[in-house]
Amino acid sequence: MNIFVSCSSSDKISDEYKVVTRFLMENISKDNDLVFGCANRGLMGICYNEFLKNNRKITGVCYEMYKSDLEGLKLDEVHMVKTLEESNRFLEENADIILILPGAFGTLSEFIDILEHKRTKLHNKEMIIFNINGFYDDLINMFNKIYKKVSNDYDFNSLCKVFNTALDVTNYIEENN
Structure with missing residues (x-):
């Protein structure tokens, strides 16, 4: 199963998120493949490295302006994009599960866009x-509150x-695999 993980690519993110993310990735990277945003920093780097350790397929999407982020990454496939819309569509279309971890504006943008596509039944x-x-x-x-x-x-x-x-996330992914 392909899992798109949307999360922080900043090394400044608190260790409390790094420790739990590493534990989760150690579990879900054994039987799944990764679709992600091509950074080897922050939570995104933790995700990348855990899937790499388990020799899983890693597919990345990368903005043209961030192509230097690809240096040193071992990717099975990379898709270069120019816009947020292109990136989000690739990530959405190439994932079976969308997993949102702590992150900032990029994470929120991906999440809300893909959530709206689900709400309007463009994917399920x-x-x-x-x-x-x-x-x-x-x-x-x-x-x-919006709903109410x-x-x-x-x-x-x-x-x-x-x-x-992390255990609840792992169990849910395993049940839906």
């Missing part, structure tokens, strides 16, 4: 938020699974 792939130490609590509350007060044509919880432990 499993979407998972790994809510490490409550990282996404405020965002999840905002989505639930603005637009009740969908329920966020029907579009996306939220898990708080």
Whole structure:
């Protein structure tokens, strides 16, 4: 199964997220392949290295302006893009599961775009938020508030699974593999 992992590529991210991400990746990288954004830093680097250790297929998407990020990466396939839209469509189309880990604007952009595609039935792939130490609590509350007060044509919880432990994420992926 191809798992697109959307997450931080910054080395400045707190160790509390790195430790848990490494544990999760040690588990899910054994039987799955990685689709990701081509950085060997931050949580993204942890993901890349765990899949690499397990000799899994690694597919990357990379913006033309960040092609220097490809140096030193061992990828089975790389897809160069110019726009966010191209990147998101490639990631969405080439993944069986979309997994969201802590990240910043790039992660949020990918997540919200792909979530909207699921809401409008442009895909029906499993979407998972790994809510490490409550990282996404405020965002999840905002989505639930939107549902209750603005637009009740969908329920966020029907579009996306939220898990708080690496074991729950691992079990869910294994059950859907």
